[in-house]
Amino acid sequence: MINVTNHKETELIMINIPEILVANGTGAILVLFLLLYRIRIAQTNQFDEKAYNFLLIVTFIATINETLSFIIDARPGFIFYILQYISNTICTDASVIVGYCWCLFVEYHIYRNTNRIKKKSRILAIPLIITTILLIINLFGNGIIFSISEKNKYMRGLFSYVIYVAVFFYYIESIWTVKSAKNDSILVEFFPIYYFVVPCMIGTIIQGLFFGIAVGWLCVAIAFILIYIEFQISNSFIDDLSGLYNRKYMNHYLNKLQNNKTKHVYGFLLDVNDFKVINDTYGHLSGDRAIIHIGKILQNTVGNGCVAIRMGGDEFVIFAILKSNEEALALKKHIEQNVRQFNIHSKEPFHLSFSIGIAKYSGNIDTFLSAMDDSMYEAKNMHRFMH
Numbered sequence: 001m002i003n004v005t006n007h008k009e010t011e012l013i014m015i016n017i018p019e020i021l022v023a024n025g026t027g028a029i030l031v032l033f034l035l036l037y038r039i040r041i042a043q044t045n046q047f048d049e050k051a052y053n054f055l056l057i058v059t060f061i062a063t064i065n066e067t068l069s070f071i072i073d074a075r076p077g078f079i080f081y082i083l084q085y086i087s088n089t090i091c092t093d094a095s096v097i098v099g100y101c102w103c104l105f106v107e108y109h110i111y112r113n114t115n116r117i118k119k120k121s122r123i124l125a126i127p128l129i130i131t132t133i134l135l136i137i138n139l140f141g142n143g144i145i146f147s148i149s150e151k152n153k154y155m156r157g158l159f160s161y162v163i164y165v166a167v168f169f170y171y172i173e174s175i176w177t178v179k180s181a182k183n184d185s186i187l188v189e190f191f192p193i194y195y196f197v198v199p200c201m202i203g204t205i206i207q208g209l210f211f212g213i214a215v216g217w218l219c220v221a222i223a224f225i226l227i228y229i230e231f232q233i234s235n236s237f238i239d240d241l242s243g244l245y246n247r248k249y250m251n252h253y254l255n256k257l258q259n260n261k262t263k264h265v266y267g268f269l270l271d272v273n274d275f276k277v278i279n280d281t282y283g284h285l286s287g288d289r290a291i292i293h294i295g296k297i298l299q300n301t302v303g304n305g306c307v308a309i310r311m312g313g314d315e316f317v318i319f320a321i322l323k324s325n326e327e328a329l330a331l332k333k334h335i336e337q338n339v340r341q342f343n344i345h346s347k348e349p350f351h352l353s354f355s356i357g358i359a360k361y362s363g364n365i366d367t368f369l370s371a372m373d374d375s376m377y378e379a380k381n382m383h384r385f386m387h
Contacts, residue, residue, distance in 0.1 A: 017071065020214040024067040027221035031056045031063070034228060046243045047117065051105040055098055056224060062094035063217040070214065074153045084148045089135050092145065092163055095204070098220065099170025100128045106174045106193065109234070110181045112243060112308070115300045124173070127166040134162060167204060171197045192230035199223040239310040241288060242295030250309045250317060257319075258365050265361040266328045268318040269372040270298075270335070270354040273383055275314035278350045290350060297338050297352075301331075316354075317372075328358050355380040 035056040038049075069087040072080045103124050108117050138145040143157045178193045203219025237249035245253075257265060272294065279287040291310070298308040298316060305321035318335075322328050335354065343351045357376025361368045 016213065020067060020070045023214045023218045024063045027218040028060055028063040028067075030221040030225055031060045034224060035060065046108075046112075046238075047114065048105050048109045051101055051108065055101050055105065058094050058097050058101070059217060059220050059224065062091050062098075063221070065091045065094070066214065066217055069154065072152070074151055076152060080152050081148055084152055084154060085139060088146055088148075088154060089139060093132055093135050095216075096128050096131045096163060096166045096170070098200075099167045100124055102196065103170050103174050103177070106177050110177065111302075112245070113299050113302055114296070116303075124170070127169055131163055131166050134159060164204070164208065168201070171201060192227060192234075195226040195230055196223040199226070239295075241291045242298075242310045242316075243292075244295050244298060244316070245307060245309045247309070247311050250311060253307065253309075253319060254365050254369075257361065264321055264323060266320050266322050266331075267359050267361065267368060267372045268320070268328075268332065268335075269357040269359075269376040270316040270318070271356075271376055271380060272314035272316075273353045273355055273380075282349055286348070286350060289348065290352060293342060293346070293348070294352065297342055298335070301335050301338050306331075325360070328360070332356055332358060353383070355383050 035053060038053055038056075065087040069084060069091060072083055072087075104117055104121055107120055108114075134145055138147075138157065141147070143155070144159045145157045145163065146160060147155050147157055149155060175193055175197060199219040200223050203216040206219075207213060207216035237245055237252065239246040272290070275287065275290070278290055291314070294316065295308075295310070298318065302308045302318060302320070307319050309317045309319070311317055318331075320328070320331060322331065335356065339352050339354065343353075355376055356379055357372050357374065359368055359371035359375055
């Protein structure tokens with residue numbers, strides 16, 4: 001991960017080269033195998049899938065660069081001097097990039113809301129921008145992050161700790177995101193946050209304290225394997241087509257809702273108007289695209305304390321923690337506005353609209369679902385009457 005050393009420690013590097021090659025080689029093989037496997041199966045085109053693959057690519061590049069930096073450390077020659085600066089800069093910045101992308105990955109994997117990602121990405125980018133600027137300045141040889149001596153030995157700089165602060169900030173922020181989601185009643189018990197964060201933290205600390213023991217990126221690679229295994233469980237709660245949570249997750253949510261007796265939860269049952277007409281007129285591929293677009297519309301609509309679910313077919317549900325009926329009506333209006341914007345700007349041959357039923361949770365799940373259903377059918381009959 002982050003190379004930290006002094007003059008005496010560099011003398012030990014040559015002794016550890018075989019171990020470094022084995023450790024980083026293993027890490028590189030693990031992430032490359034996982035990346036190629038994921039590309040081959042190409043499960044979905046959702047943001048979290050792309051972010052996960054990007055994290056694997058960055059880790060692979062960083063692992064190769066770190067290995068290079070160890071091998072050429074203290075080797076004389078101008079070429080090695082330049083390579084030392086380049087490889088260590090890439091490797092150091094990669095550790096912060098991984099932390100930044102990990103936070104965005106966690107954010108989307110939980111909330112599945114692209115608007116939240118856009119807003120949060122700007123704030124979270126601040127530490128990454130600061131460290132990147134410092135590393136660029138460091139390339140001019142001032143040694144603020146690290147320096148390369150006349151003998152081409154790597155040495156940490158006065159502000160090298162900034163990199164550690166940025167990396168640990170991102171890991172802690174991802175933990176906070178999961179905790180906050182639980183407080184918002186977005187159920188993420190199956191999200192294995194510590195499977196990634198703990199190995200990465202351990203690897204970073206060990207490598208920071210004992211330069212020449214290349215376990216940082218190996219730990220990251222192992223964390224990705226653990227996360228991928230666990231994500232097979234969490235992915236069973238995701239609808240492949242819409243990218244929203246699925247009926248299985250809905251049952252999970254309702255069970256927890258009943259046990260926790262959460263107050264001020266509103267349910268929105270959305271039925272796509274004339275969805276059969278879209279399939280019959282434009283074909284089932286257009287129907288699939290309609291579901292994909294609906295998923296994106298709802299992802300961009302829901303906010304804190306909300307979760308969007310595809311029940312199945314052309315029916316969707318939103319559960320939201322709201323303070324009043326007025327807030328519920330405002331959310332309904334927001335959904336309808338986003339659908340209208342889609343119809344205005346979309347190049348699809350079809351238009352979308354919803355019949356939306358609203359009900360407030362009163363302590364009984366069956367009553368709650370029945371009230372949503374009745375409200376939706378009332379809206380459906382009104383739509384039919386008007387058309």
